[in-house]
Amino acid sequence: MSGLYENTINQIQTAATIMGLSEPVRKALSEPQKIHWVTFPVQRDNGEIDIFEGYRVQHNNWAGPYKGGIRFSDNVDLDEVKALSAWMTIKCSVVGIPLGGGKGGVKVDAKSLSKTEKEKLTRGFVRSIADYIGPDIDVPAPDMYTDGQVMAWATDEYMKLKGGSSKALGVFTGKPLEFGGSAGREQATAQGGVYVLTKYAEMHNLDPKNSTVIIQGFGNAGANAAELLSAHGYKIIGISDSSGGLICQDGFDVAQAISCKVEFGSVMKCEHTTLNYDAIKSQNGVKQVTNEELLESECDILFLSALENQVTIKNAANIKAKIIVELANGPVTPEADAILKGKTEVLPDILMNAGGVTVSYFEMVQNSYGYYWQPDEVQTRLKAIMEAAYEKVESVKSTYNCTYREASFITALKRLENLANIRGVFS
Numbered sequence: 001m002s003g004l005y006e007n008t009i010n011q012i013q014t015a016a017t018i019m020g021l022s023e024p025v026r027k028a029l030s031e032p033q034k035i036h037w038v039t040f041p042v043q044r045d046n047g048e049i050d051i052f053e054g055y056r057v058q059h060n061n062w063a064g065p066y067k068g069g070i071r072f073s074d075n076v077d078l079d080e081v082k083a084l085s086a087w088m089t090i091k092c093s094v095v096g097i098p099l100g101g102g103k104g105g106v107k108v109d110a111k112s113l114s115k116t117e118k119e120k121l122t123r124g125f126v127r128s129i130a131d132y133i134g135p136d137i138d139v140p141a142p143d144m145y146t147d148g149q150v151m152a153w154a155t156d157e158y159m160k161l162k163g164g165s166s167k168a169l170g171v172f173t174g175k176p177l178e179f180g181g182s183a184g185r186e187q188a189t190a191q192g193g194v195y196v197l198t199k200y201a202e203m204h205n206l207d208p209k210n211s212t213v214i215i216q217g218f219g220n221a222g223a224n225a226a227e228l229l230s231a232h233g234y235k236i237i238g239i240s241d242s243s244g245g246l247i248c249q250d251g252f253d254v255a256q257a258i259s260c261k262v263e264f265g266s267v268m269k270c271e272h273t274t275l276n277y278d279a280i281k282s283q284n285g286v287k288q289v290t291n292e293e294l295l296e297s298e299c300d301i302l303f304l305s306a307l308e309n310q311v312t313i314k315n316a317a318n319i320k321a322k323i324i325v326e327l328a329n330g331p332v333t334p335e336a337d338a339i340l341k342g343k344t345e346v347l348p349d350i351l352m353n354a355g356g357v358t359v360s361y362f363e364m365v366q367n368s369y370g371y372y373w374q375p376d377e378v379q380t381r382l383k384a385i386m387e388a389a390y391e392k393v394e395s396v397k398s399t400y401n402c403t404y405r406e407a408s409f410i411t412a413l414k415r416l417e418n419l420a421n422i423r424g425v426f427s
């Protein structure tokens, strides 16, 4: 399998070729503008000092400050962070918000950290990158194993270093509501995807009440999506997390499944959360499946909301879902995309999970003028942006007779090319 960054650049190149993107723009977007590599010490609870390695990659800022999450994970490396930063440039451009693309990460087994160690790691990383970020320069956000609490520590550390003006609050997004966060940020990624899917369903005569859904990954993106989809009438017949998956044709009671996952930490303990409790004893009972089996199970829509590289050359031919919704970043590899073409419609990450960064943008706006919107105001604005982006992508798709992924990239690249020309970035 090729590297994640190579995949990302190939996606840009494919779309660039279809639309005839100018050579300078193509070249400029093929490399990040800046890469910051840092190491910093953290004292463990046992008194030992460990040295950690972190990155902040600033891919492109033609549209506005660099924007993108920070993840704490063992898998963090430069290739992954570069890929994710480029996707952020494209994602912000698909939805037309005035932000560029960046991403960061610290290489650490997040689950091994105590709360105190996690706070020290966060503050240490912020001290290392403080000169490269800022509300007008680069605005990080949560990602895997970082959350509102991590953003609160990060913002506090930045303010200690750089001054605590109210404007400085906008240096990180995804903050808790009490500390400058935006209403709706928790659900934003899933909500944005569901707004697009709802519009797609209207345009393609997909009836939610007759559609079954499997959700891979039952965290922020996946569990919120399950809840929203079941409210729309979709039947959630599969759920999973890193411990494995459950399938039940009668469907799951999502609210119960979420409480169960919170209480026991694993969906495998949630066999009793089906809509028809008797199903457990019936032929159609709850089946425990491996992650691989879950992906290959019969369903109308497969939501990928866990990790990258989940549908690959190895399993793409066995996928039975009619539609894949990518809430995770990069869950379908380019090789798999080619196999799925004409068989399974892939609604791509750069469109489907852009709700998260859109509400992060709302948070920056609210921080900058110190006035906070009601939840319904956030929802109205998010819906308008997501639907407009989807309609644009549909129209580009029919112009170029291409896939949704290609159409999303073309939409984004056209905007970036236009910006480059208006600004004269190559002068």
Ligand code: NAD
Pocket (backbone or CB within 6 Å): 143, 144, 145, 189, 216, 217, 218, 219, 220, 221, 222, 240, 241, 242, 243, 244, 291, 305, 306, 307, 308, 327, 328, 329, 353, 356, 357
């Ligand atoms: P999360 O940590 O809250 O949840 C991830 C879930 O995936 C967990 O339930 C975990 O157990 C599960 N998981 C891990 N490995 C798995 C495997 N092999 N099989 C099945 N499940 C597995 O993370 P999240 O915030 O929901 O993010 C999920 C994905 O969505 C990531 O790719 C992230 O970059 C992307 N994303 C998230 C947001 C956001 O706002 N949360 C925004 C854009 C993109």
